[in-house]
Amino acid sequence: MEQGQADVRMPIAIIGLGGIGRAHLLHALASAHVRPVAVADPAPAAQVFARTHGVPWFADHRELLDRTRAQAAIVATPNGAHVGVGLDCIARGLVVLVEKPIADTVAEARRLCDAAAAANLPVLVGHQRRHSPYVRRARQLIDDGVIGRPVSIVAMATWLKPDPYFETEWRRSPGGGPVLINLIHDIDMLRHLVGDVASVQASTSSAIRGFAVEDTAAVILRFANGALGTVAGSDAAVAPWNYDLAAGEAAHYPQQHVDAMFISGTEGSMTLPRLSVWRYRGARGWHEPLSEERTAVHRYDPYLEQLRHLRAVVEGAEAPLCSGIDGLRTLAATRAVLDAADSGRPVVPGA
Ligand SMILES: NC(=O)c1ccc[n+]([C@@H]2O[C@H](COP(=O)([O-])OP(=O)(O)OC[C@H]3O[C@@H](n4cnc5c(N)ncnc54)[C@H](O)[C@@H]3O)[C@@H](O)[C@H]2O)c1
Numbered sequence: 001m002e003q004g005q006a007d008v009r010m011p012i013a014i015i016g017l018g019g020i021g022r023a024h025l026l027h028a029l030a031s032a033h034v035r036p037v038a039v040a041d042p043a044p045a046a047q048v049f050a051r052t053h054g055v056p057w058f059a060d061h062r063e064l065l066d067r068t069r070a071q072a073a074i075v076a077t078p079n080g081a082h083v084g085v086g087l088d089c090i091a092r093g094l095v096v097l098v099e100k101p102i103a104d105t106v107a108e109a110r111r112l113c114d115a116a117a118a119a120n121l122p123v124l125v126g127h128q129r130r131h132s133p134y135v136r137r138a139r140q141l142i143d144d145g146v147i148g149r150p151v152s153i154v155a156m157a158t159w160l161k162p163d164p165y166f167e168t169e170w171r172r173s174p175g176g177g178p179v180l181i182n183l184i185h186d187i188d189m190l191r192h193l194v195g196d197v198a199s200v201q202a203s204t205s206s207a208i209r210g211f212a213v214e215d216t217a218a219v220i221l222r223f224a225n226g227a228l229g230t231v232a233g234s235d236a237a238v239a240p241w242n243y244d245l246a247a248g249e250a251a252h253y254p255q256q257h258v259d260a261m262f263i264s265g266t267e268g269s270m271t272l273p274r275l276s277v278w279r280y281r282g283a284r285g286w287h288e289p290l291s292e293e294r295t296a297v298h299r300y301d302p303y304l305e306q307l308r309h310l311r312a313v314v315e316g317a318e319a320p321l322c323s324g325i326d327g328l329r330t331l332a333a334t335r336a337v338l339d340a341a342d343s344g345r346p347v348v349p350g351a
Pocket of ligand 1: 020021041099100127128
């Protein structure tokens with residue numbers, strides 16, 4: 001910014017400065033729309049990181065909220081603290097962007113959404129894939145009827161987490177596995193593209209690592225519109241078929257040039273993230289030739305776009321792309337995967 005110019009970027013706070021909180025801070029420092037006024041995280045390493053980047057640090061988020069003038073807060077603490085911290089922000093009139101999952105439980109998520117509604121404040125949930133140029137274009141193609149009515153969906157979320165990842169205890173315990181950490185992103189993406197999930201069947205396995213938490217999951221989703229989908233997920237397989245690897249939108253994942261999601265409809269099919277669309281140009285039917293068309297999109301960073309959107313929501317110019325209630329429904333569908341695997345029966349999310 002030039003000297004003498006007023007800083008028009010919206011002041012935000014970042015609470016929780018671990019892996020993703022630091023990424024949010026770096027994005028906020030690079031953003032033309034928001035600026036980080038302060039961060040809160042009791043960890044000494046967080047204090048050092050904040051100082052390195054010249055951003056005021058607080059050990060306690062309540063002190064930050066009372067002593068700074070942020071208009072919105074990003075809550076990037078461990079899942080169990082999302083609701084408590086989020087409620088403190090809402091009590092002080094801040095719009096909250098809470099990382100996924102919105103809460104540990106659907107009941108807790110409801111508590112946060114109710115408090116925000118009572119305060120007439122929007123809540124956003126950090127399902128950043130909704131801001132991806134690939135997902136945005138896919139949604140537009142579906143809304144335009146290019147593939148017709150969705151019929152059958154296959155999503156893959158297979159990759160290998162390195163051994164040191166599991167040195168942290170909670171990652172070996174129930175709740176810390178690929179279903180609630182990773183598949184929740186795929187389920188949110190499918191809810192965004194295909195529609196609400198009506199029921200879930202699933203099986204999980206911990207046969208490879210032998211931890212208390214699953215390392216592999218096979219999921220059948222029945223969507224409210226009648227479409228059926230399968231999601232295959234594992235963090236113990238050497239494989240590239242995972243949206244995050246395929247899209248290469250986060251710098252820490254080397255991009256693999258593959259597709260990870262296949263959506264088939266009554267008029268055509270589509271892959272993600274490469275956005276191949278398959279359709280008949282003339283006569284229809286399995287003996288006829290199918291044409292493939294690729295859509296190229298302008299690449300941009302979904303996390304940076306999410307910050308632009310956060311400001312637009314605070315200013316009332318846009319509605320949340322992933323609202324608190326949306327995040328709650330995604331959490332309900334994801335928890336239903338674990339419940340269905342435990343019971344061996346179909347589960348209606350949130351029921
Ligand atoms: N959207 C994404 O791409 C994405 C990616 C990774 C993680 N996440 C989510 O972000 C959240 C954080 O994950 P992470 O991997 O950064 O975890 P992490 O363990 O690396 O960091 C969490 C940080 O929060 C701090 N903390 C704990 N309690 C706090 C409190 N009450 N107030 C302030 N700070 C507190 C800890 O000291 C730690 O530094 C989780 O909910 C996770 O699911 C989202």
